Amino acid sequence: MQSLSVELNGAIAAIALLLLVIQVPALAVLLSRLLQGPRRHSPLQPQPPLSDLLGTVSIVVPTLNEAARIGPCLDGLSRQSYEVREIIVVDSRSQDGTPELVKAVGEQDPRIRLITDDPLPPGWVGRPWALHTGFLHSSADSQWVLGIDADTRPQPGLVSSLIQTARRQGYDLVSLAPQFILKELGEFWLQPALLMTLVYRFGPAGGTLAGADRVMANGQCFLCKRSLLVELDGYTSARSSFCDDVTLARHAARHGATVGFLDGSQLLKVRMYEGAVETWREWGRSLDLKDASSIGQKWGDLGFLVAVQGLPLLSVLGFAICLRLGYTSLPVMAVLVLNSLLLLMRVALLWAIAPSYDFTQAKASWSFWLSPLADPLAVYRIYLSSIRTPTQWRGRSYS
Structure with missing residues (x-):
């Protein structure tokens, strides 16, 4: 013994x-x-627009059956000031009334325009295809293209703050970490643990980037110079990626672009998923970021x-x-x-x-x-x- x-x-x-x-x-x-x-970049704060920002931004919102969530998003975008030239909602043949809802809101804000993307080409994932379609239909007079997800709730001063920060810091591409809206017990228990996997791997939002392969991004609020998207052929480099935001950002960084991932908790809220089960199933699918990473x-x-x-x-x-x-x-x-x-x-x-x-x-x-x-x-x-x-x-x- x-x-x-x-x-x-x-x-x-x-x-x-x-x-x-x-x-x-x-x-x-x-x-x-x-x-x-x-030492990280402090959280961005709402900013009033400057006179030289007039019509500098085209916003693209990809949608597929988002009628239950897109209302607060469109309301928040309509409250952005004259820096927004157009708000292009790219719908992928929704069956829940999303197009009708968008058209109704568009009657109150002429900047809102609804288009339907073509059937998904081979090798493309739906979200980057919709964003690519919106980019191709955006005005060549806009200096910036801003991708916004339908489940977000943009706060007043968001777009102006983004543009001013990008100009001041010299960013070609910048995305924001949002403030999450959670409700149920299971969400509050699981979602922060999943979020922490990102913090542990890439550090806090606003921190110093350690090379293109460690770039982090968030497609829920993704601002890019139009000239850079033209150079990269839009979203084609991320066409087959289920984490297209990180894939595109890293591709841009490898081509010499200055990329930022900042704290936007004062500018952007998001209600991503309903409950812990949906959070586990949907968000968990892409958190490994394998589509943007080497083996x-x-x-x-x-x-x-x-x-x-x-x-x-x-x-x-x-x-x-x-x-x-x-x-x-x-x-x-x-x-x-x-x-x-x-x-x-x-x-x-x-x-x-x-x-x-x-x-x-x-x-x-x-x-x-x-x-x-x-x-x-x-x-x-x-x-x-x-x-x-x-x-x-x-x-x-x-x-």
Whole structure:
């Protein structure tokens, strides 16, 4: 019995050493990214338009059965000032009354124009095809093209702030991280854990970019110089991508464009999905970003997430039990301390990301503070997404 205990102690110590070898370098990488937080670009604020912004922006809104969500989006876009030349809604043959709703709003705002895109060509995903169609139909007199998703709620001063920031900072392409509107208990528990997978991999919005392959972007609010889109042949480089925003942004960065991903929580709100199940199914499909990444980067990022987000909670629970049972070797103590530190960092980050959430419509916002318990599940979702190719997306089926 004593020999068995010695062997078990050695096995537990070996596992602890292996975890230390994996997690210590991963922690160093994580700290290098999170420490950008204090130096990051401050959240953008609403700005009044300047006289020289007149008609500089064409807005493109892709839609497919968005009647239940597009109203607040169009209302917010109509409240943008004279910098907006046109608002092109590209509908992909919606069956829920979306076109009729858009036409009705267009009677109140002549800038709103509805077009229907052609049938999806081979090799294209629906969203980049709709955006590409809108770009081709936009005015050549506009200096910028702004892609906006139908589930967003643009706040007054959004477009002016975007343009002024892009000009001042010299961006050719800039996208915004929004403020999320969550309501149900399950959403508040799961969604922040999924969001944290992005923060851990790419740092906070407004941080310093570390090369084209680490560029982050958000297609919900995606501003690009028209001249750059002409040079890149519109959205063709992202035609087959289910994360077309990141794919296009990285492609642009490789071609020398200056790309920014900034905090837009004061300018843009979004109600993405209804409930935790839809969040798991829909958002989880593209969070791996495999369409914009090399195979090595995809699996390297997954291994990194396992080390710093998936394992800490499980490790603390497991090695605390080992400690309770008398297995008190130095590696066991070290791995327990390391993973406790990772958990404390994760809890502290809740305060950092809290401004990214609108709590005013929440029914159970207290579950937000329990979201670290969903971290292993979030990392598992990234794994599932990494090994699967979507066959359905926003009502469309793909082979």
